[in-house]
Amino acid sequence: AQRVTQPEKLLSVFKGAPVELKCNYSYSGSPELFWYVQYSRQRLQLLLRHISRESIKGFTADLNKGETSFHLKKPFAQEEDSAMYYCALFQYGNKLVFGAGTILRVKS
Amino acid sequence: DTGVSQDPRHKITKRGQNVTFRCDPISEHNRLYWYRQTLGQGPEFLTYFQNEAQLEKSRLLSDRFSAERPKGSFSTLEIQRTEQGDSAMYLCASSLRGRDEQFFGPGTRLTVL
Numbered sequence: 001a002q003r004v005t006q007p008e009k010l011l012s013v014f015k016g017a018p019v020e021l022k023c024n025y026s027y028s029g030s031p032e033l034f035w036y037v038q039y040s041r042q043r044l045q046l047l048l049r050h051i052s053r054e055s056i057k058g059f060t061a062d063l064n065k066g067e068t069s070f071h072l073k074k075p076f077a078q079e080e081d082s083a084m085y086y087c088a089l090f091q092y093g094n095k096l097v098f099g100a101g102t103i104l105r106v107k108s
Numbered sequence: 109d110t111g112v113s114q115d116p117r118h119k120i121t122k123r124g125q126n127v128t129f130r131c132d133p134i135s136e137h138n139r140l141y142w143y144r145q146t147l148g149q150g151p152e153f154l155t156y157f158q159n160e161a162q163l164e165k166s167r168l169l170s171d172r173f174s175a176e177r178p179k180g181s182f183s184t185l186e187i188q189r190t191e192q193g194d195s196a197m198y199l200c201a202s203s204l205r206g207r208d209e210q211f212f213g214p215g216t217r218l219t220v221l
Binding site for chain 1: 111112139141143148149150151152153156163164199203206207209210211212213214215
């Protein structure tokens with residue numbers, strides 16, 4: 001079955017420290033992966049998708065098919081990065097399969 | 109166009125009652141999705157529409173759940189004979205085409221007492 005696993009419920013880092021939010025997936029086929037973010041009191045929004053290969057707000061994510069991972073990284077965390085982050089996979093029919101999410105807390 | 113809207117934002121009901129939620133997608137988006145999110149979990153797919161056609165329903169969607177998109181614009185999700193296990197955040201999303209970015213609404217939080 002297609003599944004997305006985010007092993008950390010909470011990741012707490014200091015401002016300026018590097019951030020890596022982990023995401024592993026299982027999918028039979030060519031995966032299309034996303035990171036969604038939900039800031040406090042805001043709706044869920046797309047952060048980035050692997051096919052665009054962009055850096056958004058300093059975040060990048062590389063698809064590693066060998067390790068079936070799509071970890072989200074940022075070299076220097078900022079306080080405004082504090083949010084809930086969800087990794088998601090496009091499934092047949094283009095519905096999204098989400099992980100359970102990781103809360104990122106950036107401390108000053 | 110202010111994005112996907114959902115109404116109501118909050119609904120408290122007693123077990124056994126029926127509830128209906130509405131979603132207004134971004135205009136011209138022909139794909140509309142419903143997801144459910146419970147505490148500590150990511151959103152889970154329920155169903156989706158392409159225009160007015162309901163193309164897929166999750167096994168999570170029991171017979172008590174029904175969704176419609178009568179004119180290919182807004183959609184409604186009805187839950188009949190609500191149960192306490194139906195308490196969740198119900199999210200709606202829309203996209204222009206199948207593999208495009210899905211834009212989410214603010215959600216409707218349902219509490220079944």
